[in-house]
Amino acid sequence: MNKLRVAILGGGGILPSHLEGFRAVADRCEIIAVAEASSSRDEFLRKAIGPEVRIVRDYREALALPNVEAVDILLPHHLHMPATIEAARAGKHVLVEKVMARNVWECDRMIAACEKAGVTLTVCHDRRYHGEWRAVKEIVSSGMLGEIFFWKLDHNQDVAIPKSSWAYWKDGIGGGCLMSCLTHQIDALRWFGGEVEKVSALTVVRPGRMEGEFAAIVAAQMKSGALAELSINWWTRSHRGENRLWYELIQVCGTKGELYRMDGRGVFLRLHEADEAAVARYGEAVTRDFVEIKTEGESGHVGCIREWVDMLLGRGGRVITSGRECRGTVEVAEAAYRSVETERTVALPIRPRRWKPFGMPLEVVGLAVSRTTAKD
Ligand SMILES: NC(=O)c1ccc[n+]([C@@H]2O[C@H](COP(=O)([O-])OP(=O)(O)OC[C@H]3O[C@@H](n4cnc5c(N)ncnc54)[C@H](O)[C@@H]3O)[C@@H](O)[C@H]2O)c1
Structure with missing residues (x-):
């Protein structure tokens, strides 16, 4: 072959x-x-x-x-x-x-x-290719959680970026931690729960850390009517040390049950009302307490x-994850930046705008400089 x-x-x-x-x-x-x-x-x-x-x-x-x-x-x-x-x-x-x-x-x-x-x-x-995230998708899609009205997804890291790195600069990273890594959560939210209707966002900037935001909160309303709370924090050690707590969290609440995924702990399901199929699959205990769901161990x-x-x-x-599918993830993040700029809630879709450079220093751009012309 x-x-x-x-x-x-x-x-x-x-x-x-x-x-x-x-x-x-x-x-x-x-x-x-x-x-x-x-x-x-x-x-x-x-x-x-x-x-x-x-x-x-x-x-x-x-x-x-x-x-x-x-x-x-x-x-x-x-x-x-x-x-x-x-x-x-x-x-x-x-x-x-x-x-x-x-x-x-x-x-x-x-x-x-x-x-x-x-x-x-x-x-x-x-x-989208990780065993635990796939398990969340499968349970959500089965309908056993009832009508989902609340999503919470977060992302925690300790990222201090030197000015010599592209990632320090808005022009290099595309804004800050929101575009760089909260897009993991935005993408998963869209995959699990459908498209976003509108967003409202807040960010924190401290130039000693990076040029753009190092922490952000995005509140979203889904087309389904559900609320979503997304946050990213690049100045926390919650995921480090022997007594590490968590790195990423997913919480899904529906009218018939709730589902959690905590990095390092696994996926947990509890149903307020369980049908026969759910009890047959997860046991009677799933109606009394959280039950750990078995997942595949493969990395995404x-x-x-x-x-x-x-x-x-x-x-x-x-x-x-085709380009057409994932464009929508960038759109939600860009809408969140427009919400920060305007201090208003921003409805999707948004009108595309060419990137306006903030001035990443040439010595950082270095070899990474693109010769592709603006008309591309
Ligand atoms: N999925 C994840 O969890 C995850 C985690 C980290 C990074 N990433 C992504 O991976 C990508 C790269 O991030 P990274 O952390 O590896 O960054 P990095 O800075 O460590 O690596 C980028 C590399 O590109 C090289 N480079 C720059 N310009 C070049 C050019 N013109 N030709 C050839 N090489 C060039 C640099 O020398 C550098 O080694 C980003 O899109 C980032 O968001 C994803």
Whole structure:
């Protein structure tokens, strides 16, 4: 069987999670090149992928390799759009790490370029492929929680970013922690509960930490009428230490029951009213107390890469995070920023607007600078 030939663009912090995924499909996919601007990563790349892996310094060099069929983009957020457009023009299928792009204007150009070139565009929103998050989706979709009226999803990290990193700057990250990582929660909310009707948001900024916000709260009303409370906090150690508490939390409340997922603890269900099917599946105890739900242990990145590779090889991979699907996640985040700017509730859909640069210093942009013209 011919193996799928992939190039990875960007060999930084998230790469090991992707390599775990590629190792799981090594019988049908090979990494033939990595584009990584910094030579300090060479030793790691050769050890992790193999001594023969081709390393190039700029992502465009990898796009010029004729034997590359697909690319996995792990670049800074401001490069997601130009790298995707250039990959599409070179005829390569694209997997791009979350967040898809800095705004919907950029997402639209990525989608159009891939559709025009006849290549696929997939976003690595890893949570949708994670066993525990899939279990939440399955229970929610079964209807056993009744009418869902309340969602709460949060994300906690301790992220202090130096000014030398793209991620410190609004232009690099696409705003702040809300666009960078609350998009995990926004994407899951849309997947679990359908589309968002309107949002209202607040953020906290402290330039010693990063240029954009390091904490944010988004209140949303879903098209279903349910309320959603989403928050991100990049200045907490709740997930660290021996007595760590939690990293991400999901709470779903319905008229017939409630469901929780706490990172490190698992998925728990309690039903106020249980039908025969629910009792047969989870036991009588589910009506008296929380019952832990058994889930698959696979990481989201491993699941996403397997489905992506199998889709491209025509082996029936189930990709559920196309560019068209994930555009809506960026739209909710962008609407939240517009709510912060205007101090008003913002209804969706929003009108796309081109990214207005805030002035990321050139020495940070460095090699990462894009030569793609504005009309792209
Ligand atoms: N799913 C998750 O939980 C998760 C976690 C972390 C990061 N991410 C995502 O992964 C992506 C990358 O983040 P990261 O933390 O790995 O960032 P990073 O800064 O560690 O890595 C980015 C790499 O790109 C390289 N680079 C920059 N410009 C380049 C160019 N022109 N050509 C080739 N290489 C270039 C940099 O040298 C750097 O090593 C982002 O989209 C981020 O949001 C996802």
